[in-house]
Amino acid sequence: MSSLTLGPLLFHWTPARRRDFYARIADEAPVACVYLGEVVCSKREAWFSKDLPAIAERLRRAGKQVVFSTPALITTEREAAAVRARCDAGDLIEVNDLACVQLLQGHRFVAGPLLNVFNEGALAVLLRLGAVRIGVPVELPAAAIATLARHNSSGETEVFAFGRQPLAIAQRCYHARAHDLHKDDCRFVCGEDTDGLPATQLDGGPLLAVNGTQTLTHGHVVLLDALAGLAAAGVSHFRLSPHAIDMVAVATIYRAVLDGATAAEEGLARLREIAGSIAFINGYLRGQAGMNWRPARERGEALKTMPA
Amino acid sequence: MTDRYLELVCPAGTPAALRAAVDAGADSVYCGFRDSTNARNYPGLNFDPDELRAGVAYAHARGCRVFVAVNTFARAGDPGPWHRAIDAAADCGADAVILADLGALDYAARHHPGLRRHLSVQAAAASALAIRFYQEAFGISRVVLPRVLSVEDVAALIGKIDIEAEVFAFGSFGTMVEGRCFLSSYFTGRSPSCDGVCAPAEHVTYREEDGGLTVRLGAAMMNRFAPGEPGAYPTPCKGRFLARGRPTYLFDEPEALNVVSVLAPLKAAGVTALKIEGRQRGRAYVSKVVAAFRQILDRQAAGAPLPPDVAAELRALAEGGRETLGAYAKGWR
Incomplete structure (x- = not known):
């Protein structure tokens, strides 16, 4: 039986909004695991780090596994020290920069989707180092995911299944740049955009979203019609990335489709109802441009999940 | 190499460009095979094993080393081309392989322990911790630093590692952390990481x-x-x-990296080698840029002033005719 996870919140929400969000997730969302912690910009941590222990405790009381996500890019002593403290505390860590592995000293960890695990050779290295779950890169097509799942002796393979897909990370802050500011004096303008700042084509067509130093897809990846095929191919965990949309409702739809209680087409229709103007995408899974959207045309249309 | 001010590592997209770079004064050249195993997988570029063997002979006869980039991420279920590229680089007498993929690093360390392994910029090792990880896991001898660090960051980082550091000196550069950017595939389905194309x-x-x-x-x-x-x-x-x-220009203006104005601080930071980007460039471009840097580095070593016409020539060769220090400059972020 596959599980749903709630990925780390990628955006800079206010502390109050975070607390309310996770309280509701703890009480209502059918997710088995919640990732907490700042992945994008360590400057944001001071805003909410004091709330994390209580949030984690509440999620655990609700029966959820809690994993602490770590930065996509670790360059400063302060960032390394924060990760070291998290490792020393014995929490399960999601590694998003291999610098982390050096701090784990053999402890088990989750290999996050921002690591480049594109093939079974890289997978074997991470398993040897202590990975107990492998998040695969968002760029991978279904057949490659199936190949990795088949080789993954940890038994836990996670796919990014809902939300804006992370496409790139940088040192430069594009949010600050869009406001004519610099990263060192950013005024936390990224907090103005709960789902990221849209960047459109010059004619207004959809393009990308920026979130501080991170660049995301414009559309939200939606894999409802691929869940059954991926689960059959060995994917054990499906990640929902937090957005301003009602995430309890999103998780409920995904859970119902995973359980076979709701058909994928019906799940898509229900998601469409609550998604407003959000564009859906799924191109990467089909080996196409990531921004494409083509839902399964008919019931039972098979994805190419035969291992390569 | 020890008497060099900084080792000059130059692009060789074709056998002709390799000879041009060697003739213009490269200390080392880097190249790749004609498939998706390297990050400049463009039509009309790159080497087959016979061409590489001849290129190595040409370079070695003139005191120049050859590095082979096998720096994309192997396809799931199909690691063979990456393994064969590493085998072929060793077989052709290359002086090092430039690798990014954990699987490829693991393969090279196990099967070719005597072949030097350089960590590609595509691995994006931006901290001493990450570099030590790759050093301990795979015995890398050199790291090519991501283009996201300031000169001060570079100096602090090199102070904490005990392998060679190579930094980008000139040419095109993206603003995203290398090897971790999927923008190209978002629009086209093809990416630098997996297909070797942006x-x-x-x-x-x-x-x-x-x-x-x-x-x-x-x-x-x-x-x-x-x-x-x-x-x-x-x-x-x-x-x-x-x-x-x-x-x-939300991410960056069209402009080219040029570090000539910070060569002395980079040398003082402990940098071993300067890398010229541009395996997709023609022989004439490579010849001009390498010759200019050769002249600049030799002047710098002798404590002589830089000739102004050389700086102007480099500017003329820069993308969009515009130069930048990129992340090396404070405030770029």
Whole structure:
């Protein structure tokens, strides 16, 4: 039986909004695991780090596994020290920069989707180092995911299944740049955009979203019609990335489709109802441009999940 | 190599470019095989094993080393081409392989322990911790540092590691952390990480419309140029987009990296080698850039002033005729 996870919140929400969000997730969302912690910009941590222990405790009381996500890019002593403290505390860590592995000293960890695990050779290295779950890169097509799942002796393979897909990370802050500011004096303008700042084509067509130093897809990846095929191919965990949309409702739809209680087409229709103007995408899974959207045309249309 | 001011590592996209770089004064050249195992997998470029063997012989006869980039991420279920590329580099007498993929690093360390392993910029090891991880796990001898560090960051980082550091000195550069950018595949389905291509030309279209020139990558408009405005290649991180209602080069302007003005601080920081980007460039470009850097480094070593005409020549060769220090400069972030 596959599980749903709630990925780390990628955006800079206010502390109050975070607390309310996770309280509701703890009480209502059918997710088995919640990732907490700042992945994008360590400057944001001071805003909410004091709330994390209580949030984690509440999620655990609700029966959820809690994993602490770590930065996509670790360059400063302060960032390394924060990760070291998290490792020393014995929490399960999601590694998003291999610098982390050096701090784990053999402890088990989750290999996050921002690591480049594109093939079974890289997978074997991470398993040897202590990975107990492998998040695969968002760029991978279904057949490659199936190949990795088949080789993954940890038994836990996670796919990014809902939300804006992370496409790139940088040192430069594009949010600050869009406001004519610099990263060192950013005024936390990224907090103005709960789902990221849209960047459109010059004619207004959809393009990308920026979130501080991170660049995301414009559309939200939606894999409802691929869940059954991926689960059959060995994917054990499906990640929902937090957005301003009602995430309890999103998780409920995904859970119902995973359980076979709701058909994928019906799940898509229900998601469409609550998604407003959000564009859906799924191109990467089909080996196409990531921004494409083509839902399964008919019931039972098979994805190419035969291992390569 | 110890009497060099800084080792000059130069691009060789073709056998002709390799000879041009060697002749112009490269200390080392780097190249790749003609497939998706290297990050410049463009039509008309790269080497087959016989060409590489001949290139190694040409370079070695002139005191120049050859590094082979096998720096993309192997396809799931199909690691053979990456393994064969590493085997072929060893067999052809290359002096090092430049690797990024954990699987490829593991293979090279196990099967070719005597072949030097350099960590590609595509691995994005931006901290001493990450570099020590690769050193302990795979015995790398050199790291090519990501283009996200300031000169001060570079100095602090090198102080904490005990392997060689190579930094980018000149040429095109993206603003995203290398090896971790999927923008190209978002628009085209093909990426630097897996296919060795960014914004492949077959996905680029130019069209005259609305009294200007519109350029698209896949279905997405990357820029629109007014009549007379200089155009630029639609690399996604150099595109012009609308953010907060304003047309803007959101990620970076079309411009080229040039570190000539910070050579002394980079040397003082403990940098071993300077890398010239540009395996996709022609022989004439390579010849000019390498010769200019050879002259600059030799002057620098002798404590002589830099000739102004050389600086001007480099500027003329820069993308869009514009130079930047990129992340090396404080405030770039």
